[in-house]
Structure formats: structure tokens, C-alpha cells
Amino acid sequence: MTLLSLRDVRVTFPGRRGLVRAVDGVDLDVRAGEVVALVGESGCGKTTLIRSILGLEPIAGGAVTFDGERVGSGQRDLRALRRQVQMVFQDPTGALNPRHTIYEAVAEGVRIHAVASGRGEAEVVADALSRAGLRPPERFMPRYPHEVSGGQRQRVLIAGAIALSPRLLLADEPVASLDASIRGEILALMRSLVDETGLSIIAVTHDLGLAWNIADRIAVMYLGRIVELGAAEDVLGSPQHPYTRALLSVVPEHQHVEQQILVGETPDPSRIPSGCRFHPRCPLVASGEAARLGIEARCRGEDVALVEHTPVHLAACHAL
Ligand code: ADP
Numbered sequence: 001m002t003l004l005s006l007r008d009v010r011v012t013f014p015g016r017r018g019l020v021r022a023v024d025g026v027d028l029d030v031r032a033g034e035v036v037a038l039v040g041e042s043g044c045g046k047t048t049l050i051r052s053i054l055g056l057e058p059i060a061g062g063a064v065t066f067d068g069e070r071v072g073s074g075q076r077d078l079r080a081l082r083r084q085v086q087m088v089f090q091d092p093t094g095a096l097n098p099r100h101t102i103y104e105a106v107a108e109g110v111r112i113h114a115v116a117s118g119r120g121e122a123e124v125v126a127d128a129l130s131r132a133g134l135r136p137p138e139r140f141m142p143r144y145p146h147e148v149s150g151g152q153r154q155r156v157l158i159a160g161a162i163a164l165s166p167r168l169l170l171a172d173e174p175v176a177s178l179d180a181s182i183r184g185e186i187l188a189l190m191r192s193l194v195d196e197t198g199l200s201i202i203a204v205t206h207d208l209g210l211a212w213n214i215a216d217r218i219a220v221m222y223l224g225r226i227v228e229l230g231a232a233e234d235v236l237g238s239p240q241h242p243y244t245r246a247l248l249s250v251v252p253e254h255q256h257v258e259q260q261i262l263v264g265e266t267p268d269p270s271r272i273p274s275g276c277r278f279h280p281r282c283p284l285v286a287s288g289e290a291a292r293l294g295i296e297a298r299c300r301g302e303d304v305a306l307v308e309h310t311p312v313h314l315a316a317c318h319a320l
């Protein structure tokens with residue numbers, strides 16, 4: 001079942017150098033019970049895209065549909081949506097109020113939505129903490145954020161997010177601020193929540209290597225667009241877009257991909273190149289391979305949409 005559907009979603013900001021096209025035509029479906037990793041360099045529009053799903057960024061075009069209803073068009077009650085779609089932020093220390101106990105941190109969201117579940121607040125909080133791996137919950141409830149570890153703080157945020165049994169979690173770089181040694185256990189916790197409850201997750205990461213640990217599918221984003229999309233094993237095992245290959249070639253566990261250094265700067269979304277937006281940095285163009293394949297003129301002059309490499313593995317490259 002498709003839980004979330006994005007169609008040609010666009011988000012723009014006014015910028016000093018003109019219109020910033022932060023999200024520039026994204027199509028994506030997320031099914032119930034799956035984890036999609038959204039991967040790409042800093043500035044490619046990942047955070048803006050997930051904020052637009054919650055109606056936190058107004059969309060300039062396209063459509064976001066959650067559970068069959070349009071978001072952000074006034075047709076859907078954003079309050080009801082925010083109960084079903086919860087955000088987990090990157091930096092648990094910044095996201096938690098240092099003067100609130102862990103009990104308060106988790107109870108806050110429960111109160112905002114005044115859940116009439118028939119269960120008392122304390123029971124909902126204890127259950128959420130325990131599902132987030134903070135057991136026994138009574139031991140953690142009276143503590144303050146600085147009294148627990150970074151990994152435990154991230155578990156508190158996850159407890160807050162799952163307390164109301166949402167159907168979709170939007171996790172923005174959920175382990176980026178954590179020690180490498182505990183990243184795996186937080187990702188494993190998120191994976192087990194999905195497997196146990198049928199929740200869906202969009203997990204944003206700039207690290208393609210981490211996607212392997214959690215994702216069913218991977219969406220690779222470049223300059224506001226998804227340029228490759230497919231099952232995690234397909235995207236990591238047989239990357240079709242030269243941008244994905246370049247990202248993968250610097251991940252230690254994927255050194256079977258020949259090392260490719262991307263030329264040029266991280267591009268500016270108020271200056272999106274014409275033709276294939278990746279062509280100024282594309283190793284196929286730089287190496288002359290595109291010319292040999294007879295596609296260089298199209299790379300420079302013709303925009304490219306996602307096409308099927310297989311029915312479940314898509315990439316936006318003229319070489320396909
Ligand atoms: P990511 O999360 O992938 O690092 P972001 O979604 O944060 O990327 O940003 C995408 C682009 O949009 C960046 O160029 C960023 O500077 C720009 N941007 C994000 N938010 C705003 C804003 N509120 N005003 C202007 N530009 C913004």
C-alpha cells in the first residue's frame with residue numbers, strides 16, 4: 001500500500017542570486033512498512049523535501065499525498081497529519097530542552113495531541129521509552145538530557161516521535177551527530193520499529209554507506225531531484241547513475257567501484273545547469289566517455305528524467 005506519494009514536488013526560496021530551486025521536481029512513493037534512505041551531498045534539498053511533506057515548507061508546485069489525501073492545500077488538517085507523520089532530528093542535544101526531564105520531553109507531544117487512547121499519559125510515555133530501548137523506563141523518566149549518553153538522548157527523541165504510533169517517521173540525519181560506534185544500534189532500533197509495527201521511515205543521510213544498514217530502497221538526490229531510485233541492494237550493488245557511482249566509490253565497504261572524484265564545486269540551486277543538471281561534474285562527460293557513446297550533446301543540452309534500468313531500478317542519465 002502506498003502511504004506517501006510525491007508528484008513533481010517543487011520548493012523554492014528567494015535568494016540573493018535569484019530563485020533557489022531547493023526541490024525541483026521530485027517523484028517518490030513510500031509504501032507502508034518500508035524504509036527509504038534519501039541520500040545526497042549537503043545542500044541537495046533533503047531537509048527541504050522532508051519538511052515539505054509535513055507542510056512546514058509550502059510547495060511551489062506538484063503534490064504531496066499522504067494516505068490518499070493532499071497535504072498543504074488546505075484540504076488536509078495539518079494537526080492530524082503531524083500526529084501521523086513525526087520528525088526525528090539530527091542533533092538530540094539541541095532538540096531537547098535541557099530543563100525538561102526525559103518524561104516531560106516525551107509527554108509534551110502526547111499532550112499536544114491530547115490522545116484519547118484510553119491510556120494514561122504516564123503509560124504512553126513509559127511504553128514509548130521502552131520501545132525505544134530505554135528500559136526500565138522508570139529509571140529514565142526523572143533524568144535530564146545531560147544525565148544520559150548521546151545515544152540515549154537520540155532514543156528519547158525517537159520515543160517522543162513514536163509515542164503516538166505515527167505511520168511515517170521523517171528522520172533527518174538521525175545518527176550524524178553520534179559516535180560511529182553507536183550509529184549502528186540506533187539504525188538497528190529504527191529498523192526493528194519498522195519490522196515490528198509496520199511504520200514507514202524516510203531516513204535522510206549524506207552517507208550512502210549508512211543506507212545499507214537500514215534501507216529497503218535508496219533514493220539518491222542531486223540538486224533538488226532524485227537521480228537514482230531502487231532497492232538498496234540494486235543501487236549499492238549495481239549503481240546506474242555516475243553520481244551514485246562517485247558517492248559509492250568513496251565508501252570504504254564499496255571499494256569495488258572504481259574511485260571517481262567529482263569535478264567542480266557543490267552546485268548552487270539558484271544556478272541549476274541546463275541539460276542534465278549533473279553534466280558539469282559528470283565523470284562520463286569529463287572522461288570523454290559521453291562523447292564516445294554519442295550522447296554528449298544531449299548531456300549538455302537535454303534535461304533527463306528517471307528511466308527504467310529495470311522496472312524497480314530507475315536512474316536519470318542519458319547513458320541508460
Ligand atoms: P540538505 O538538507 O540536502 O543539506 P537543504 O534542504 O537544507 O539541503 O537545502 C537545499 C538548498 O536550499 C540549499 O542551497 C539551502 O541553502 C537552500 N535553503 C534551504 N532553506 C532555505 C531558506 N529557508 N531560505 C533560503 N534558502 C534555503
Ligand code: MG
Nearest residue numbers: 046047048172
Ligand atoms: Mg539537511
